[in-house]
Amino acid sequence: MAFDHIIGQEIQRQRLMDALMQGRLAHAYLLYGPSGTGAEALAIELAKAVNCAQGPGEPCQKCPSCRKIQMLQHPDLHVFLPSSSTKAAKGENKNSEVKGRPDARLERRIALIESLAQDPYAPFIFNKNDYLSVDDIRGLRQDAFVKPFEGRRKVVIIAAADRMNVAASNALLKTLEEPPGELMLILTTHRMHGLLPTITSRCQPVHLGRLPESVVQEALITRYQTDPDTASAMARQSDGRLNQALQAMSEEGTAIRKEAFSLLECIHGDHPLQIFEMIDHLTAMHRKTPVVEPLLDALLSHYRDLFILTTASKETMVIHIDRLEAMKDIIRKITMEQIEVGIQDIEEIKQSIIKNVHPQLALTVLALRLRGRRAQAA
Ligand SMILES: [Zn+2]
Incomplete structure (x- = not known):
């Protein structure tokens, strides 16, 4: 290379x-x-x-x-x-x-x-x-x-x-x-x-600004020998940051995406108390290796998928295509406006993490806000 x-x-x-x-x-x-x-x-x-x-x-x-x-x-x-x-x-x-x-x-x-x-x-x-x-x-x-x-x-x-x-x-x-x-x-x-x-x-x-999606995609293909489909999906969720795409492709990145999706399902599931168990689990993980920031990035990309699914956009635009059916279930419980505000909530909490707010507190506030928006929608 x-x-x-x-x-x-x-x-x-x-x-x-x-x-x-x-x-x-x-x-x-x-x-x-x-x-x-x-x-x-x-x-x-x-x-x-x-x-x-x-x-x-x-x-x-x-x-x-x-x-x-x-x-x-x-x-x-x-x-x-x-x-x-x-x-x-x-x-x-x-x-x-x-x-x-x-x-x-x-x-x-x-x-x-x-x-x-x-x-x-x-x-x-x-x-x-x-x-x-x-x-x-x-x-x-x-x-x-x-x-x-x-x-x-x-x-x-x-x-x-x-x-x-x-x-x-x-x-x-x-x-x-x-x-x-x-x-x-x-x-x-x-x-x-x-x-x-x-x-x-x-x-x-x-x-140095964020890299255009096409530039990240090209780099993944030429430098890291990534196949074009994976490169395209990873570039889409990279937020203009090559390291984020590389992280997402790693074993650790796959594990974090799985956790992010579990959190998403908890937030919009029928057993709200599970949210607290989930957050305890994530905080314990975070003590070993800092995972909260990449986790929030992954949650954000799932929310972007939810947004796409509520609009007339093509399903091929969805990043987490493997979770398509589960995400379709979630959008039955939430409106497009609430997804938009949810995206802002996640961005805001991400900033608070960067500024050293306690991860457990930040995740709890976020989960309750996202859940609350859903309750208002019902
Ligand atoms: Zn030289």
Whole structure:
């Protein structure tokens, strides 16, 4: 698989290349937008463009510098990712000896960086305890004053920069205030509100928007060898985020969709008390791996299907075609207007989760609201 180019985002990419060619690159960039729209991929591409052996500009993708940067193994490129030592990384054996060891944090970080090097669009699921520490940032400050070893400029990528605590933010602020000449800092985030305004104001912002559905579909087919039908269905529910499509196709994604549908059936079923059992179950799941956000995305895509089914649209537009009959049962109990308001409710609760509202509370409020709308409809 070739991951040596960016998916979509032509305007943003061109803007950065122009700045590079005209010698007016900023010392610090903040690449922000919904996750899965390519902030990390663009950061890596920019690092290549700055240091390509063929000269600054369009990265050749072939020289040793481009290849080392692609693998995140260039001596002048440093990548910082939030990590923790208290929980095993996704996919690791939770009981493995990694847990709790002092170097576990470093191991977790190495695993995350390897995943990023393999595919900058791979979905990251950070734990609640994953953070960037003040030591990380201090280390980068010291290192920043050393001249580049091989390249023209040192590049530091701080991914998910919103996961810096105050001490780390303040340490970074010092670097931003007086950046050494050859250093370029690239921060990425999909939670702008998690960054101190003093940091955002010192970075050149680059906004990455959602990818068009056709672009996600094309990427799934060409990069991930997905068959066209699956690619089309996954792109439709990706919300313009490639990582969401990849997540939905994974085993975990399939499991989450199943849970979302069970929740939907509970909400519109004849035994409302089951809602609370279901939410207890989901909250317990969430304690092990954060599932509430993807769960709400899946619930949202089911609601969009319900909406389609209440309009004159073709059934082929439905994403969860395997649940067609069950969804037809649900729309007998609910009007189009209530589905529309329900979609807004889910969006709103999703935002509250991003802002750290307790998942159990958020899910309960949501389920009761959605159920309540149905009761009003009856
Ligand atoms: Zn090159």
